[in-house]
Amino acid sequence: MxxxxxxxxxxxxxxxxxxxxxxxxxxxxxxxxxxxxxxxxxxxxxxxxxxxxxxxxxxxxxxxxxxxxxxxxKLVEDIVETVAEFETGVERAIVVPEGGKRSVVHRWLGDKVKPGSKYRFECMMKAADVKGCEHIKFGGFVGVTGGSTQWPSSSVGAGTFDWRKVSFDYLVPAGGRFTLLYGIESGYGKVWVKDVKVFRISESFR
Known part of the structure; x- marks a missing residue:
């Protein structure tokens, strides 16, 4: 049994x-x-x-x-709304010594930046003796569901320069998840960043 x-x-x-x-x-x-x-x-x-x-x-x-x-x-762009702000009125210093590791600030924007909409990313930036790279980082990392990762960015340059506005526009693709990046991704030197803003913009012919 x-x-x-x-x-x-x-x-x-x-x-x-x-x-x-x-x-x-x-x-x-x-x-x-x-x-x-x-x-x-x-x-x-x-x-x-x-x-x-x-x-x-x-x-x-x-x-x-x-x-x-x-x-x-004419194609006209209008700012619809401000969706995010960082380092407002604060000068954030980002320093990488020669031979040191990269230093990049990551700002996950979540549902503040929505697929299918166009945005303007801007900040005020200055640099002191940044070497070993073509551009200081001010851009984004965009993971796309079912697609390839995208890396929109601004051509900031390097070296030494006083405060200036840096910006780029980007249409977020369907399935896109945006993280804003700024700092020294390669090379070394010192960068200051302030008044980082993200605007949703619209385009229309007039």
Whole structure:
């Protein structure tokens, strides 16, 4: 009787193990399907943005052709709102000695920066004897679900310079998650950063 019970238990355990393996494989398949769907959704969202711009351009062209508009429109950018501010009124010094490791500030922007919208990232920056690199870092790290990582940035330069405004504009892709970066990524020297701001901007033809 005991042997029969043990056999039943062993068979039950084997069945459970087989079912667990099947569920595991099914879960892997579902994860792959979800990742593929996210990639398709992101591509469709980017295509929608492109089509909206195309529709606006076609509308303006039609207005020019039928006489409703007599001058060529200009692309105008407006600041809609300020979505984030850092180092406000504070001069943050970032120092890397020769032979030292990089020093870069990371600012995760979370849902403050939304896919499908365009943003302007700016700050005031000055530098003293920054060497060993082409540009001081002021840019972003953008992880894209189902896509390649993007690295938008401003061409800041290096060397020594007094306070000046540094900025770049960036349209966040579908599935994009933005982290703002500033400091010395390679090379060495001293950088000061203040009044870091992130604006959501809109574009329209007028």
């Amino acid at each position: 005991v042997k029969i019970v043990l056999m039943v238990v062993v068979l039950a355990m084997a069945t459970v193990a087989d079912e667990a393996d099947e569920l595991y494989e099914r879960n892997k398949e579902l994860r792959r399907d979800v990742a593929a769907l996210r990639t398709e959704v992101n591509a469709l969202a980017d295509e929608c943005v492109r089509l909206e711009k195309t529709a606006e351009t076609l509308t303006l062209t039609a207005e020019l052709m039928d006489g409703r508009r007599r001058t060529l429109p």
